[in-house]
Amino acid sequence: MSNIKHSIVSNNGAGTTHQVHSAALKSLPRDMIALSDYSAEQIAGLIESAADFKHKAKYEGQAFHPDQPLKGKTIGLIFSKRSTRTRVASETSAAYLGGHALFLGKDDIQLGVNETLRDSAQVISSMVDGIFARVGPHSDITTLAKYSSVPVINALCEENHPTQILADLLTIWEVFGKRRPNARGILDVFRGLRLAWVGDANNIAFEIMTTMPKCGISVNMCSPAGYPIPEYVRNLAATGAQTTDAEVKYFSDPIEAVNGADIIVTDTWVSMGQEDEKAQRIRDFAGYQVSKEMAQKGNANKDWIFMHCLPRKAEEVTDDVFYSDRSVVFQEAENRKWTTIATFNALLGKKSN
Structure with missing residues (x-):
């Protein structure tokens, strides 16, 4: 195995990035419903901002934003579905920016x-x-946004999960930015990478497909027969790929899907509300467990990494991948906080910031 461990950003050191795309943050949509509504430059600007917040907080001792851009402001956290990472990230993000998070559960x-x-x-x-x-x-989420008088940020719905994919992109930049030190910016780091999705055709998969190709990351999308990607998602993915020369390919065989992959990603096979389908889904996803053997047989790239938005179940990925040096799942989870801070600051903070 190659020396992957040293190319992953660790807790005792982090890179920073020049704010190449900060101007793009001045023209964001009012709401964040899906990243398909944002340009590649706007997405890169949010990633740059998140990386800067992370570096200042973790490595320069900045416990709170010195300008307190959310001072005197309250964010309503409407959670119809339970959560660990999303709730912790949102409440700590509001506090970091000087605001108040009001949790409103179902x-x-x-x-x-x-x-x-x-x-x-x-x-x-x-x-x-x-x-x-x-x-x-x-x-x-679209009804809330339509009738709300203040910005609405999608923390998850059945079709989208934009803050998760922002965290994924920050993680990808942290890993591959160190491997590509001559890259001119975040989008230059992304260009030419290939991500293989091996799992359900769900909201995470949809958000990956409609976001990553326009940022320069090719996507191999693999899900079993009977779990199709909707046509509108395919169309958005194809349109995004045309702007960057990225590729979007579709597979049902995981071994074929991981060929040439720099990043292998999976997620739960049974989402909340699908518990009655669990037995059938376990049968349908036979052979989809991410493993070293799968990556080797499929000829994934030598230094491939593994990602998962959590929580993870054993049938989805083997322990020797999930807890290995290839896995960046806990780095990815932590990055939910930094990208949420960047999103709150950009959409809800003082515009001078």
């Missing part, structure tokens, strides 16, 4: 139960300065 408010989403959006947005919402159907 048992705390009447979201879509005794009150319509439209009414809830109007009421809640009249009392907070931003909404960070983790919901079920995609229509829930």
